[in-house]
Amino acid sequence: MTLFLSVSNQMDLINEGTILIGMDYLFFAKYAPLYYEGALLALNIAAISVILSIMVGLCCACIHYYKVPLLKPSVSIYIELSRNTPLLVQLFFLYFGLPKMGIRFESESCAIIALTFLGGSYMSEAFRSGLESIGKLQLESGLSIGLNKIQLMRYVVLPQAFAIALPAIGANIIFLIKETSMLSVVALEDPMFVAKDLIGMNSDTKEALLLLVVTYIVMILPLSLILTFIEKKVRHAGYGH
Amino acid sequence: MLDTGIKVLFEGNNITRLLDGLWVTTRIALISVILSVFFGTIIGIGWSSRFRIIHVFARFYLEIMRIMPILVLLFLFYFGLTRIAHINLNAEMASIIVFTLWGTAEMSDLVRGALTSLPKHQKESGLALGLKSFDIYFYILVPQAIRRLLPATINLTTRIIKSTSLVVLIGVVELLKVGQQIIETASLLRNQTAAFWVYAVIFLLYFIICYPISQLSFHLEKKWQS
Amino acid sequence: MHPTDEIILSLDKINKSYDDRIVLHEISLDVKKGEVVVVIGPSGCGKSTLLRCINGLEPIQNGRIRLNDQTITDVGTDWTKVRQHIGMVFQSYDLFPHMTVIENILLGPIKAQKRSKKEVEAQAELLLERVGLLDRKTAYPRQLSGGQKQRVAIIRALCMNPDIMLFDEVTASLDPEMVREVLDVMLQLAKSGMTMIIVTHEMAFAKAVADRVLFMDNGYIVESGKPEEFFNAPQTQRAKKFLNQFKFSENREDEA
Numbered sequence: 242m243t244l245f246l247s248v249s250n251q252m253d254l255i256n257e258g259t260i261l262i263g264m265d266y267l268f269f270a271k272y273a274p275l276y277y278e279g280a281l282l283a284l285n286i287a288a289i290s291v292i293l294s295i296m297v298g299l300c301c302a303c304i305h306y307y308k309v310p311l312l313k314p315s316v317s318i319y320i321e322l323s324r325n326t327p328l329l330v331q332l333f334f335l336y337f338g339l340p341k342m343g344i345r346f347e348s349e350s351c352a353i354i355a356l357t358f359l360g361g362s363y364m365s366e367a368f369r370s371g372l373e374s375i376g377k378l379q380l381e382s383g384l385s386i387g388l389n390k391i392q393l394m395r396y397v398v399l400p401q402a403f404a405i406a407l408p409a410i411g412a413n414i415i416f417l418i419k420e421t422s423m424l425s426v427v428a429l430e431d432p433m434f435v436a437k438d439l440i441g442m443n444s445d446t447k448e449a450l451l452l453l454v455v456t457y458i459v460m461i462l463p464l465s466l467i468l469t470f471i472e473k474k475v476r477h478a479g480y481g482h
Numbered sequence: 483m484l485d486t487g488i489k490v491l492f493e494g495n496n497i498t499r500l501l502d503g504l505w506v507t508t509r510i511a512l513i514s515v516i517l518s519v520f521f522g523t524i525i526g527i528g529w530s531s532r533f534r535i536i537h538v539f540a541r542f543y544l545e546i547m548r549i550m551p552i553l554v555l556l557f558l559f560y561f562g563l564t565r566i567a568h569i570n571l572n573a574e575m576a577s578i579i580v581f582t583l584w585g586t587a588e589m590s591d592l593v594r595g596a597l598t599s600l601p602k603h604q605k606e607s608g609l610a611l612g613l614k615s616f617d618i619y620f621y622i623l624v625p626q627a628i629r630r631l632l633p634a635t636i637n638l639t640t641r642i643i644k645s646t647s648l649v650v651l652i653g654v655v656e657l658l659k660v661g662q663q664i665i666e667t668a669s670l671l672r673n674q675t676a677a678f679w680v681y682a683v684i685f686l687l688y689f690i691i692c693y694p695i696s697q698l699s700f701h702l703e704k705k706w707q708s
Numbered sequence: 709m710h711p712t713d714e715i716i717l718s719l720d721k722i723n724k725s726y727d728d729r730i731v732l733h734e735i736s737l738d739v740k741k742g743e744v745v746v747v748i749g750p751s752g753c754g755k756s757t758l759l760r761c762i763n764g765l766e767p768i769q770n771g772r773i774r775l776n777d778q779t780i781t782d783v784g785t786d787w788t789k790v791r792q793h794i795g796m797v798f799q800s801y802d803l804f805p806h807m808t809v810i811e812n813i814l815l816g817p818i819k820a821q822k823r824s825k826k827e828v829e830a831q832a833e834l835l836l837e838r839v840g841l842l843d844r845k846t847a848y849p850r851q852l853s854g855g856q857k858q859r860v861a862i863i864r865a866l867c868m869n870p871d872i873m874l875f876d877e878v879t880a881s882l883d884p885e886m887v888r889e890v891l892d893v894m895l896q897l898a899k900s901g902m903t904m905i906i907v908t909h910e911m912a913f914a915k916a917v918a919d920r921v922l923f924m925d926n927g928y929i930v931e932s933g934k935p936e937e938f939f940n941a942p943q944t945q946r947a948k949k950f951l952n953q954f955k956f957s958e959n960r961e962d963e964a
Contacts, residue, residue: 321693322689325689325696326644326685326689327645327647329647329648329650329658330647330681330684330685334681334682338679338680338681340677341676341678381802382796382798382861383804384764385765385791385794385865386792386815386820386864386868387788387789387821388788389820392819396804404806415548419550420551421551422551422552423553423648423651426651433557436557437557440557440565446561447566450561453554453558454550454558458549461549
């Protein structure tokens with residue numbers, strides 16, 4: 242944001258006075274609520290997608306971990322497809338491509354499906370690295386005190402794997418929230434949609450853009466700070482020996 | 483229904499048009515990756531130095547780039563520079579600027595990570611062998627840093643390639659846009675299922691490009707992990 | 709306390725191999741209740757594998773293991789149940805890092821054996837006190853020294869009230885000054901009448917604690933006998949050679 246301001250600042254001095262003085266403050270009062278609602282919509286969809294992604298990711302990671310026959314190769318194919326294609330293309334295919342074959346989704350379901358398709362593979366990788374970091378010895382000592390497989394997973398493996406995966410899970414949540422910025426292509430009125438609309442409608446481009454930036458800072462900065470805190474904590478807590 | 487839809491791909495020069503669109507996408511990605519590696523390495527080396535002011539600046543820059551969605555950055559630079567600053571700039575240039583700024587931030591973090599993670603005793607054993615600090619840097623530290631860096635840099639490349647799909651939203655005529663144009667023409671000719679096939683092909687094209695690159699990154703990482 | 713005549717664990721011609729490498733050849737062994745068997749031998753001789761097979765962590769190809777008159781090598785053995793009767797302590801301190809000392813100890817008895825928390829906690833506290841770690845009850849493993857962790861690991865296994873305890877080179881990764889505190893606990897345990905199989909490289913300890921010493925090499929039990937006989941007058945060439953490696957000064961004089 243600073244970069245943008247400083248670049249445009251000099252130009253504005255010549256063109257229409259400094260950037261802040263040249264702003265239309267009434268614009269903020271009038272359109273801020275639209276951004277607010279857009280942000281709520283985006284966060285809502287992100288929240289649902291994050292929960293579904295975690296479920297999908299956990300399932301995939303467990304299938305991979307237990308090397309379930311037949312399912313494991315399918316999971317690998319899904320993960321590669323999801324990680325090596327852009328969300329935007331996934332959205333276009335779901336929203337514009339599939340209906341032509343008779344499979345139709347509402348905008349919101351479309352967004353949630355696409356975000357979960359994407360997020361599921363990212364979460365799966367996070368859980369997988371968590372699961373794989375639990376050494377064989379931990380498993381054996383769990384077995385040697387007579388735990389069965391489910392108890393071993395529940396009391397020994399998962400708590401440790403989850404703590405190790407936590408920073409990656411947090412990073413994935415932020416990633417998914419950022420990816421909601423594409424939802425306007427499936428006709429959802431997220432902050433991006435609002436900004437695009439306002440830029441197209443009138444000439445208050447810089448106010449529209451400033452509000453857009455502020456909206457995303459408010460949406461993501463707090464989470465990003467929490468994540469930094471968790472990362473430090475996990476590192477200092479020194480799980481493992 | 484199935485064959486009429488898929489036919490669109492082989493009509494006229496549609497395939498070449500799609501590949502041209504793909505080239506626009508990869509061109510933006512390639513230029514951005516090269517610039518990002520260059521600037522990112524410089525900033526990353528500065529970041530791993532002792533100058534506090536560079537730390538503060540680099541961290542701030544990285545955080546801004548990480549918080550903002552790429553699409554927001556694209557809007558900021560494209561509409562900000564053309565509409566507010568009245569700089570004459572085409573959408574492709576704006577995209578390259580944005581991907582370079584973003585890629586530079588990520589790259590600098592990778593470089594810093596690779597340099598600071600090198601164990602201290604490596605440098606010390608170099609000194610103990612009587613090497614000059616220049617030699618230590620180029621014969622001991624840099625080769626090790628590159629081994630740590632290369633997989634992550636290749637991975638960053640696939641991230642940039644995937645993100646280039648966004649430039650369609652600021653009006654660059656690339657793969658997705660060409661796809662849209664083909665679908666429009668086809669629907670005039672009552673080809674109803676064209677959209678399905680065209681977007682499926684675009685999906686696969688991205689996969690065909692990104693998959694080998696991410697496999698390469700994965701294998702290098704495995705190979706050099708020790 | 710001397711071993712009784714009741715046989716608690718019986719191995720009958722155990723064979724074990726990895727791919728085409730044979731690790732255990734026709735191993736037969738009877739362990740009496742209260743007996744302390746120490747297994748020694750060069751690294752890779754199969755002694756650790758032997759313990760792991762008894763605890764079902766490694767499958768065996770053929771042979772039979774009986775614990776308390778139950779054949780545990782049959783197909784369909786409920787290892788979860790069997791392992792509740794076998795305590796095992798590993799070389800690396802294998803405590804669960806996300807749990808406190810007391811949580812580590814209580815996990816097995818409460819979850820696997822379904823015993824009451826109150827009862828197990830009282831037992832755990834008694835045992836912790838005996839090894840001088842009661843004040844570390846709520847500490848996390850990362851806050852303990854290697855020797856402390858290993859003592860907790862022993863108590864974790866003991867709290868399951870096992871019929872037999874297996875020790876797999878439990879002092880091998882400890883700093884030298886911590887070896888003693890762990891060996892003392894094991895010695896105490898042996899005196900209290902616990903049946904134990906101990907794999908170790910500590911020869912002086914082996915001599916002190918063992919009722920019987922087994923010398924293994926290349927997957928065979930090469931020698932078996934009372935500790936004083938074995939250490940003072942080993943019967944086989946291989947055992948002599950192995951024991952010689954622990955006598956640095958004499959070796960040097962020989963070479964000179």
